[in-house]
Amino acid sequence: MRVLVVYGTKRGGTEGLAAAVGQGLVDAGHTVDVLPARKPLDSLVKWEAVVVGGALDVWFWQRDARRFVKRHLDELQQLPVWFFSSGPLDDSASERELPPPPSVAHLARLAGAQAHKTFGGRLVPGGKTALPTGDWRDLDATRAWGRAVGAQLATMPVRERAHVPQAMSAVHRLVLGLCLFTGITAVGGGLALITSPPRLQGPPAELLEHSPFDSYLIPGLLLFLVIGLGNLAAAALEARRIRGSEVAVLVAGAALTTWIVTQLVMIRTVSWLQLVYFLIGTVTLGAALWLWLVRHRLAPHRLIPRS
Numbered sequence: 001m002r003v004l005v006v007y008g009t010k011r012g013g014t015e016g017l018a019a020a021v022g023q024g025l026v027d028a029g030h031t032v033d034v035l036p037a038r039k040p041l042d043s044l045v046k047w048e049a050v051v052v053g054g055a056l057d058v059w060f061w062q063r064d065a066r067r068f069v070k071r072h073l074d075e076l077q078q079l080p081v082w083f084f085s086s087g088p089l090d091d092s093a094s095e096r097e098l099p100p101p102p103s104v105a106h107l108a109r110l111a112g113a114q115a116h117k118t119f120g121g122r123l124v125p126g127g128k129t130a131l132p133t134g135d136w137r138d139l140d141a142t143r144a145w146g147r148a149v150g151a152q153l154a155t156m157p158v159r160e161r162a163h164v165p166q167a168m169s170a171v172h173r174l175v176l177g178l179c180l181f182t183g184i185t186a187v188g189g190g191l192a193l194i195t196s197p198p199r200l201q202g203p204p205a206e207l208l209e210h211s212p213f214d215s216y217l218i219p220g221l222l223l224f225l226v227i228g229l230g231n232l233a234a235a236a237l238e239a240r241r242i243r244g245s246e247v248a249v250l251v252a253g254a255a256l257t258t259w260i261v262t263q264l265v266m267i268r269t270v271s272w273l274q275l276v277y278f279l280i281g282t283v284t285l286g287a288a289l290w291l292w293l294v295r296h297r298l299a300p301h302r303l304i305p306r307s
């Protein structure tokens, strides 16, 4: 099989780890391309499996590796994928299995990675720090891991390879669109309620008869801040697939449905617009719940500890 090994590096050390993983995959009989994550790729269509590695820097992967995963997420979700990290400079990674930091575990779950492995870090000559330099770390274990991945890949049943539901990207785009639509229209509606002179252009004041409010100022502020900005914030988080973004979308959907139900109770009239927004709120809620389940439970995390 043709396998892509892609790495994100700041000081060059992870490149050596990626090369050793690549050699292991070649040992196992695969054809391998080892490329830096900063090299832009139009698509991953040439490859049948991908190994992504990133240098760890204060609990996050180096930026190019993070961007690679997010840019190619749709394709990665349909391929067998493995992750590795270039970790601590001491011997801790060879002494025991080090779990990925939460940010990397999140990416691994999004991509449906089969496994994650932390290797000891390396600093290459010319590295910008005063720490020991040189190709000093033994790469046999890294190559052996590449071989093991290669062997696993060769024997994996085809049905195991496309394990993330195809609908995941469509649902992601759906909630993004719904949150944006709700956010923009609620910001507009909220501003209109806040600024409309009472009893002139605003909705009739009689509608507030069964509510604790005597003007539209507070409902307008709630609509603007909670529903409007809340949905826009959820859309921004979901757009970047920040860890926990589906929870933000879930809260935004719940806020919208609660808003409509509260309106119905207080205003005691029903309009088609309320029904439309109630539907949008429930679809947002349901879709966010589905995303949460898929991302946290159903996506394979066989060797990735949940965090």
Ligand SMILES: Cc1cc2nc3c(=O)[nH]c(=O)nc-3n(C[C@H](O)[C@H](O)[C@H](O)COP(=O)(O)O)c2cc1C
Binding pocket: 008, 009, 010, 011, 012, 013, 014, 015, 055, 056, 057, 058, 059, 060, 062, 086, 087, 088, 089, 120, 121, 122, 123, 124, 129, 131
């Ligand atoms: C300034 C600095 C910060 C680092 N931070 C971490 C860290 O937070 N966690 C970790 O496991 N390793 C950390 N390391 C180790 C690096 O991940 C390791 O050296 C890596 O191999 C360097 O990769 P690169 O040369 O490909 O950029 C750090 C290294 C340096 C020099």
